[in-house]
Amino acid sequence: MSTSQTSGRSETPAQAGPAAPTTSGGDRIPLLDVLRGAAVLGTLMTNVWIFTAPGSEWSVLQGVQTPDPLADPSPATIAETVFRFLADGKFLSLLTVLFGVGLAIQYDSAARRGLRWPAGYRPRALFLLAEGTLHFVLVFAWDVLMGYAVTALLVARLLTRSARARTRIMWLAGGLHLALMALITAAMASAPGDGDGDAVSARAVDLYAHGGFLEQVSFRLHNALALRMEPVFSFGLLVLLFLLGVRLHRAGAFAADARGRRLRTRLLAWGLGLGLPLNALCTLGGSDFYFLGRYVTAPLVALGYLGLVGVALDRRWLPRPLRSGLAAVGRTALSAYVLQNLLCVLACYGIGLGLAERFAGHGPWWVMGLWAAVCAVLVGGATLWLRRFPHGPLESVQKRLIRPKSA
Numbered sequence: 001m002s003t004s005q006t007s008g009r010s011e012t013p014a015q016a017g018p019a020a021p022t023t024s025g026g027d028r029i030p031l032l033d034v035l036r037g038a039a040v041l042g043t044l045m046t047n048v049w050i051f052t053a054p055g056s057e058w059s060v061l062q063g064v065q066t067p068d069p070l071a072d073p074s075p076a077t078i079a080e081t082v083f084r085f086l087a088d089g090k091f092l093s094l095l096t097v098l099f100g101v102g103l104a105i106q107y108d109s110a111a112r113r114g115l116r117w118p119a120g121y122r123p124r125a126l127f128l129l130a131e132g133t134l135h136f137v138l139v140f141a142w143d144v145l146m147g148y149a150v151t152a153l154l155v156a157r158l159l160t161r162s163a164r165a166r167t168r169i170m171w172l173a174g175g176l177h178l179a180l181m182a183l184i185t186a187a188m189a190s191a192p193g194d195g196d197g198d199a200v201s202a203r204a205v206d207l208y209a210h211g212g213f214l215e216q217v218s219f220r221l222h223n224a225l226a227l228r229m230e231p232v233f234s235f236g237l238l239v240l241l242f243l244l245g246v247r248l249h250r251a252g253a254f255a256a257d258a259r260g261r262r263l264r265t266r267l268l269a270w271g272l273g274l275g276l277p278l279n280a281l282c283t284l285g286g287s288d289f290y291f292l293g294r295y296v297t298a299p300l301v302a303l304g305y306l307g308l309v310g311v312a313l314d315r316r317w318l319p320r321p322l323r324s325g326l327a328a329v330g331r332t333a334l335s336a337y338v339l340q341n342l343l344c345v346l347a348c349y350g351i352g353l354g355l356a357e358r359f360a361g362h363g364p365w366w367v368m369g370l371w372a373a374v375c376a377v378l379v380g381g382a383t384l385w386l387r388r389f390p391h392g393p394l395e396s397v398q399k400r401l402i403r404p405k406s407a
Contacts, residue, residue, distance in 0.1 A: 028331070031254050034323060035309055036098055036330030041375050042091025042305075043144075044340050045083065048371045050142065051344040052356045057141040058204035058219075061226060063287065067364075080364035085283055089298030092144065093241060094305055099148055100155065100245025101254065107159045118156035123402040125152045131334075131394065136228070140341040141220050147231025151238040159246065170243040177236030181291045184233075189288040209357040210350045234295055241299060254310075264310030271304020328382035332392030336378050343374050 053059040066084060067077040106124075110117045132145025158166055207219055220227060231238065248254070253263040279301050282293030312318050318326075329336045346352035347370060359366050385392065391399060 029254050030327060031256075031310055031313055032098065032101065033327040033330035034313060034318075035094065035306060036333045037326030037328065037336075038305070038309055038330075039091045039095035039098060040329055040333050040336050040340070041326075041378065042087055043095060043337070044344075044371055044374060045087030045091065046089070047140075047142065047341065048344060048367055048374075049084065051341075051348040052359075052367045052370070054209075054356070054360065055201055055204035056208040056349065056356065057227065058201055058208075058223070060142065061229075062201065076363045076365065079368070083364070083368055085279070089294035090302045090305055093237075093299040093302035095144070096148070096238060096241040097245040097248070097302065097306065099152070100242035101249045102245075103152055103155060103242065104159065104246040104249040107156070117160060118153075121156045122153065124398070125149050125156065127398050127402055128152070131338075131398075135338055135341070136224075137217055137220055139338065139345060141223075141227040142230065144231070145337075146228070147235070147238060150231070151235070151242055155239065155242040155246070158243070163250075166243055166246065170240055170247070173236040173239040173243070177234070177240060178296060180233065180236065181296050184291045185289060188291070208349050209354065213351050216349070216351070237295055237299065253306075261310075261314050264307045264314065266307070267303050268307030268311050269304075271300055271302070271307055273304075275300030275302075275304050325379035325383060328386055329378055331386060332382045332395060334398070335392035335394040336382060338394060339381075340374050340378055343377065344370070347374075 050056060050060060055062065067080055069077050069081045103121075106121060107117060110120055126149070128145055129149035132143050132147075132149055135145055136143040158169060204219075207215060211219075248263075251263060252259050253267070254260060275297055279293055279297040282289040282297055285293075313323070348354070348356040350357065355366070355370070382392070389396065
């Protein structure tokens with residue numbers, strides 16, 4: 001490690017230490033494609049319940065309760081509980097870690113070519129911010145791209161600092177985030193429960209069931225501050241997970257060698273061994289522990305998922321069709337993320353098929369079936385698209401727009 005890396009002074013990409021081994025010739029890392037595909041489809045496991053709930057996007061802010069399997073141990077309730085538990089917060093955290101990994105890979109690429117950093121990265125981040133803004137306004141209020149873009153602009157600059165400085169900032173961000181979640185949990189536990197929070201706004205229910213497209217756009221814009229709340233109060237977690245992704249990449253966690261396999265096995269053991277019991281306790285604790293579950297213990301489980309997928313690939317547990325399908329979605333992750341939300345809008349809202357209102361009260365099976373159907377469309381579509389084109393649709397637009405500025 002060079003002197004500049006340990007002293008805390010800034011460094012240019014060309015001065016940075018060597019990156020962890022990837023693949024020969026700078027090719028894509030297969031594990032990362034599969035992980036991205038799993039993360040994108042996994043985020044839909046959470047978001048699909050938003051699209052199908054009365055009031056849709058606004059229902060998240062109304063504190064709608066999930067079924068209690070202890071009070072109603074029916075197969076439908078148990079299936080929904082397990083489905084939600086496996087997804088909520090986990091795949092979003094995994095996607096965030098992978099975004100940090102991608103940022104580190106781009107930094108290393110700039111270092112090899114002697115390009116300025118982060119000046120060369122800003123067009124990419126600004127494109128993501130613009131795309132996320134359009135996605136928020138036109139498609140889905142709980143977009144993650146805007147928060148990723150803002151976080152990436154900060155972390156991109158931190159990559160020019162020493163490893164010690166990044167570690168300090170990572171743990172500082174994590175500590176502040178944990179303190180904030182603890183305060184929110186304490187406030188929720190001590191607040192009197194009047195039961196009014198479970199009632200979804202009648203206006204929002206009617207809007208998504210019968211309102212027009214422009215009315216929904218106007219609603220998002222009018223309530224933008226409330227609907228953009230999540231990336232603000234979870235900003236510390238975003239910084240932590242971005243920097244953790246950088247650290248895992250530098251440690252060789254995605255390399256196809258013995259060290260990488262050991263790291264993935266450890267992530268599997270610690271992530272699931274520690275994260276799952278803690279997350280289960282938060283889930284059993286009820287709505288008062290929602291923030292601790294989604295924003296504190298779920299990221300631990302996400303690291304276990306990362307290790308699980310890595311170990312499954314190392315030991316060839318995944319069937320080839322599943323592996324190639326996930327990799328195809330991962331290679332078109334940006335397009336797939338936007339498309340899955342657009343498909344759910346057209347399926348669930350009144351501007352499309354209106355399934356949310358039509359199947360209201362029919363149990364969770366159709367919701368999980370909708371998730372499976374959208375996943376099948378994404379896997380099949382991505383596979384067919386990549387047979388003819390090297391990149392996804394939005395990925396191609398991004399490359400065309402930013403290439404002149406970053407070359």
